[in-house]
Amino acid sequence: MSIEFIESHRCFSGALHFCRHQSEATGTPMRFSAYVPDGEGPFPVVTFLSGLTCTEENFTVKAGAYRRASALNLVVIAPDTSPRGEGVANDPAYDLGQGAGFYVDATEAPWAPHFRMESYIAKDLQQVVAENFPVDMKRQGITGHSMGGHGALTLALKYPDLFRSVSAFAPIVSPTRCPWGEKAFNAYLGADRETWKAHDATLLIEAGAAKGHYETILVDQGGADNFLEAQLKPELLEEACAKVGQKLVLRMHPGHDHSYYFIQTFIDDHLAFHAATLLAA
Numbered sequence: 001m002s003i004e005f006i007e008s009h010r011c012f013s014g015a016l017h018f019c020r021h022q023s024e025a026t027g028t029p030m031r032f033s034a035y036v037p038d039g040e041g042p043f044p045v046v047t048f049l050s051g052l053t054c055t056e057e058n059f060t061v062k063a064g065a066y067r068r069a070s071a072l073n074l075v076v077i078a079p080d081t082s083p084r085g086e087g088v089a090n091d092p093a094y095d096l097g098q099g100a101g102f103y104v105d106a107t108e109a110p111w112a113p114h115f116r117m118e119s120y121i122a123k124d125l126q127q128v129v130a131e132n133f134p135v136d137m138k139r140q141g142i143t144g145h146s147m148g149g150h151g152a153l154t155l156a157l158k159y160p161d162l163f164r165s166v167s168a169f170a171p172i173v174s175p176t177r178c179p180w181g182e183k184a185f186n187a188y189l190g191a192d193r194e195t196w197k198a199h200d201a202t203l204l205i206e207a208g209a210a211k212g213h214y215e216t217i218l219v220d221q222g223g224a225d226n227f228l229e230a231q232l233k234p235e236l237l238e239e240a241c242a243k244v245g246q247k248l249v250l251r252m253h254p255g256h257d258h259s260y261y262f263i264q265t266f267i268d269d270h271l272a273f274h275a276a277t278l279l280a281a
């Protein structure tokens with residue numbers, strides 16, 4: 001799969017690349033950023049899935065992840081959150097359409113032709129990263145924020161053959177039970193709520209997905225997050241994990257909001273958490 005390097009920047013002991021490639025899954029060009037430490041590798045990979053309104057740039061410039069990624073010898077990939085372009089469906093609202101792909105493969109018009117973010121992350125991005133960077137694809141972790149936290153949890157649960165570690169920042173833990181998720185799933189997957197269940201982390205855990213595969217799931221959540229009660233509901237994840245004996249470390253941080261200031265406060269812990277699993281024999 002061919003790739004275009006749009007920009008590259010020296011960063012700590014490594015380089016940050018902004019890349020574009022054609023995706024079979026979305027039928028569009030897709031962008032992502034890749035932080036690559038110096039050296040031959042092969043390095044473990046941590047993928048960060050961003051939230052509503054984000055591109056591949058928000059995490060890259062705001063999270064402050066690369067000093068620790070360099071020290072831990074981790075490649076860090078941050079993809080865009082949806083297909084984009086003039087021929088791609090969109091919606092004026094910030095929580096639907098371009099910038100709001102929700103990491104599912106849409107089945108409904110007008111979204112189905114391009115909004116295939118689950119296949120993009122689980123197939124095309126895998127291939128383009130494997131072919132173009134010094135990576136060990138058998139050592140991958142996944143994390144994300146808010147809508148991207150939902151993406152990280154659900155894709156980790158659905159693709160345990162790809163990922164060894166999973167964490168999240170302020171994730172939407174049960175999109176079938178919050179306004180953001182209900183709106184997006186209704187649009188992308190249709191009105192039949194049965195089809196939604198395969199994309200809800202709490203329901204996947206309760207159904208036994210990836211049971212025993214992830215020793216611990218790490219979740220950080222700000223206590224002063226505006227979206228906590230209505231959209232994020234970490235207590236539902238706690239209940240689901242307790243039901244099936246999945247170890248969850250849910251850290252509540254009083255005073256922290258939903259912003260990238262929260263993410264940059266705890267990103268080092270998440271990278272260390274992933275490295276501990278990915279660098280183990």
Ligand SMILES: N[C@@H](CCC(=O)N[C@@H](CSC=O)C(=O)NCC(=O)O)C(=O)O
Pocket residue numbers: 050051052053054058062094145146147148258259260
């Ligand atoms: N109304 C806001 C909502 C957008 C927002 O807060 N986006 C978050 C993710 S929310 C869940 O997925 C975000 O990461 N924003 C980008 C950033 O750089 O902070 C709005 O329209 O801005």
